[in-house]
Amino acid sequence: MGIERGGRSPQNPDVQPSENPGNLEAALKEGGLQIWGDVKFRADAVLHGKIRGSVDGTEKIIVSHDASVSGAVRGSDLRVEGEVQGGVTGSGRVWLGPKGKLRVRCRGKSIRIEPGAEFRGELEVG
Amino acid sequence: MESENFISTVCRGCGHYFKSQRAKDSGRRKVRRTVVKKRELTCAECGSVQEVAEEAQSSTCLNCGRHLELGHREISGEHLGNLSLEGELKIGPKGNFGGSRARAARIVLQGRASGYLEAAEWLRVEGHAKLRTGASGGRLEVTVGAVLETGEPIQFQGGEIQGELRCPVARFFGPLRVGPQGVLIAEKVSFTELTVEEGAKVKVQVGESLV
Numbered sequence: 081m082g083i084e085r086g087g088r089s090p091q092n093p094d095v096q097p098s099e100n101p102g103n104l105e106a107a108l109k110e111g112g113l114q115i116w117g118d119v120k121f122r123a124d125a126v127l128h129g130k131i132r133g134s135v136d137g138t139e140k141i142i143v144s145h146d147a148s149v150s151g152a153v154r155g156s157d158l159r160v161e162g163e164v165q166g167g168v169t170g171s172g173r174v175w176l177g178p179k180g181k182l183r184v185r186c187r188g189k190s191i192r193i194e195p196g197a198e199f200r201g202e203l204e205v206g
Numbered sequence: 207m208e209s210e211n212f213i214s215t216v217c218r219g220c221g222h223y224f225k226s227q228r229a230k231d232s233g234r235r236k237v238r239r240t241v242v243k244k245r246e247l248t249c250a251e252c253g254s255v256q257e258v259a260e261e262a263q264s265s266t267c268l269n270c271g272r273h274l275e276l277g278h279r280e281i282s283g284e285h286l287g288n289l290s291l292e293g294e295l296k297i298g299p300k301g302n303f304g305g306s307r308a309r310a311a312r313i314v315l316q317g318r319a320s321g322y323l324e325a326a327e328w329l330r331v332e333g334h335a336k337l338r339t340g341a342s343g344g345r346l347e348v349t350v351g352a353v354l355e356t357g358e359p360i361q362f363q364g365g366e367i368q369g370e371l372r373c374p375v376a377r378f379f380g381p382l383r384v385g386p387q388g389v390l391i392a393e394k395v396s397f398t399e400l401t402v403e404e405g406a407k408v409k410v411q412v413g414e415s416l417v
Contacts, residue, residue: 173404191408193400195381199412203395205384206407 118151125155127162134166145179158188167201247292248326249274279310281317288321299333313343315354329362331369346371346378350387365397367406376410384408 113129121137127147134151135141141155143162152166160168161177167184168174174188178196185202186193193199208215214225243260254269258276265274278293281301288305289295295310297303301317313325316333323329325343331354340358345365348354352369360373364380370389378397384390386405395410402408 186412188402190404190406191400191402193397195399197399201412203400203402203408203410203412205402205409206405 121155143180145177152184247274247276297335340373348388350385 114132115129116132118133119131119135121135121139121141124140125135125137126142126144127135127149128144129147131147131149131151133149135149135153135155137153137155139155140157140159141153142159143149143153143164145161147162149162149164150166153160153164153168155170157172157174158168158170159175159177160180160182162179163181165183168182168186168188170188172189174186174191176182176186176191176193176197176199178194180194181198183199183201185204186199187204189205191203191205208226211228212226213228214223216223244257245260246255247258247265248255249267249270249272251272252267252270254267256265256268258265263275263277265276266272267274274292275290276292278295279289279291280296280298281303282298283300284302284304286304289303289308289310291310293310294312294314295308296314297317297319299316303317303319303321303323306321307324308319308321309324309326311326313323313329315323315329315331315335315337318336318338320338322339323337323341323343325341327343328345328347329341329343330347330349331352332349334353335355337354337356337358337360340356341360342362344363346360346362346367347365348367348369348371350368354369354371354373356373359375359377361377361379363378365376365378365382366385367383367388367390368385369387370391372391374392375394376390376392376396378395380397381399381401382395382397383400384402384406386403388403388406388408390406390408390410392410394413396413
């Protein structure tokens, strides 16, 4: 997984150390991790922890149940099981799981919102 | 020796009583019981449920005394006045329901309606239909190629949009599905679950979660 950090420069980078500090993917999987700033992915990604910024990807992105993103999430196929406050834009399918929380907007080629999911905002398909 | 038409007699030898064959045959009365198929009917006024014959065309509510029209009705021209049917109402392509309220178990809408439509089971839109007011009921079906434009909010238990739906506010208390040829344009929509298939066009503001 390729990761680039950009956008806002963190005032107080609160990236908690993981067992393998050099491997950000492993740190993300542990949960409890917080990232201030925008994150870019060039491959499929599964998000855990808190991201205070936007997530930009070109492939599939899964926002897992213990993840929250304050900004927007962009990718191809998107699966939201956690919380996204800045909306999602997918070039493919967008799936909002039963415990998913989404605000602002939801854009995709096709959309599925499961019962129990919370969504308020603009919905756009096609 | 007994008479030709004897019904019963006693044996002169042993005293046994017996009936003649004719008497036995005539004694078997074949009772034909007609099975009347029944169905449940819910009164639109008070909501009480009663059983009526399946072929009945009208009935009276045992609870509130309301006259219930059970047949079907088709509007092919202008219709003024309210309607309340327990059957199916069809508003044809040139039909216009001009009353203030129409209630039926099932409504097929191909034309126009000025009044409010209430379809207990389902409302199916098959043509280019215009509703000046709103509609409510069990299930909304907008078939492929059909268009429904409403001037006021609509609310249904569920919906399947294969055609085009344009309305200010749409509330679905159950699942909503927009098919690949479906178009949904609304200022505000709410639902418990949503499926939008690839190819559909949707532009709505989702107001609240109804879960």
